[in-house]
Amino acid sequence: MNGNRTAWERVTLARHPDRPGTADYIAALFTDFFEQRGDRLCGEDGSILGGVALYHGRPVTVLGHRKGKTLEEHLRFRFGMPNPEGYRKARRLMDQAEKFRRPVLTFIDTPGAYPGLEAEERGQGEAIARTLARMSALTVPVVSVITGEGGSGGALALGVGNVVLMQENAVYSVLSPEGFAAILWKDAGRAEEASGVMKLTAPDLRRLGVIDGIIAEPPGGAHTDPAAAFAAMDRALTRALGSLRKQSGEALAAQRYQKFRAMGDPAGKKERA
Numbered sequence: 475m476n477g478n479r480t481a482w483e484r485v486t487l488a489r490h491p492d493r494p495g496t497a498d499y500i501a502a503l504f505t506d507f508f509e510q511r512g513d514r515l516c517g518e519d520g521s522i523l524g525g526v527a528l529y530h531g532r533p534v535t536v537l538g539h540r541k542g543k544t545l546e547e548h549l550r551f552r553f554g555m556p557n558p559e560g561y562r563k564a565r566r567l568m569d570q571a572e573k574f575r576r577p578v579l580t581f582i583d584t585p586g587a588y589p590g591l592e593a594e595e596r597g598q599g600e601a602i603a604r605t606l607a608r609m610s611a612l613t614v615p616v617v618s619v620i621t622g623e624g625g626s627g628g629a630l631a632l633g634v635g636n637v638v639l640m641q642e643n644a645v646y647s648v649l650s651p652e653g654f655a656a657i658l659w660k661d662a663g664r665a666e667e668a669s670g671v672m673k674l675t676a677p678d679l680r681r682l683g684v685i686d687g688i689i690a691e692p693p694g695g696a697h698t699d700p701a702a703a704f705a706a707m708d709r710a711l712t713r714a715l716g717s718l719r720k721q722s723g724e725a726l727a728a729q730r731y732q733k734f735r736a737m738g739d740p741a742g743k744k745e746r747a
Contacts, residue, residue: 538581
């Protein structure tokens with residue numbers, strides 16, 4: 475791992491347009507992927523990609539944020555910022571996974587939930603809250619990976635995992651460095667400075683007990699050698715699922731609850747270690 479990069483350099487790599495995303499990891503690591511669409515209430519939101527697949531021959535539910543690759547896709551998926559329909563679709567897939575006892579794997583890469591007026595009118599906050607509640611109560615294994623940007627509640631809605639991992643150059647924070655700088659210093663141009671004090675990098679969050687492990691990337695970042703990034707991701711997911719499959723459903727739900735309750739509590743952090 476490259477421990478010499480600044481926080482801002484990692485932010486830049488996390489946002490790189492060629493960085494592998496959810497669709498890439500699904501194509502590389504899973505077979506027989508069957509996409510599920512629609513929230514069965516209002517419509518379809520492609521900024522959340524999800525469905526049923528086989529992972530090393532075993533059925534799983536896999537879902538994550540999708541930013542897109544072309545300008546047309548960026549606009550259609552709002553650069554990976556979901557509407558309420560996306561989170562309701564995610565919750566529907568989680569319900570399905572619970573019913574059929576499938577592990578849930580999530581890939582997180584979003585600046586945050588879409589903040590538009592129509593999204594708020596259709597219940598953005600409520601959709602995120604219900605997704606958080608559903609994910610918290612699942613009695614199947616849940617592994618969440620931050621692969622790029624992990625911004626605010628829009629990221630956390632897919633991040634309540636028994637095991638939470640981050641790629642080496644991903645970032646995870648309550649808001650963007652630009653937003654932090656604009657609020658604190660009234661100057662979004664100080665984003666680089668803000669990123670240095672936000673503790674948003676994988677090493678920072680591992681030390682704070684927010685995440686459970688770091689997935690190494692190729693020296694230049696995941697986009698420079700996708701095959702190596704896919705292989706490292708595969709190894710990490712296999713290890714995480716292997717440990718979780720040994721636990722009962724009740725134990726999985728209890729472990730996830732205690733894990734998040736203990737965050738920010740020095741005693742709880744010591745106990746987890």
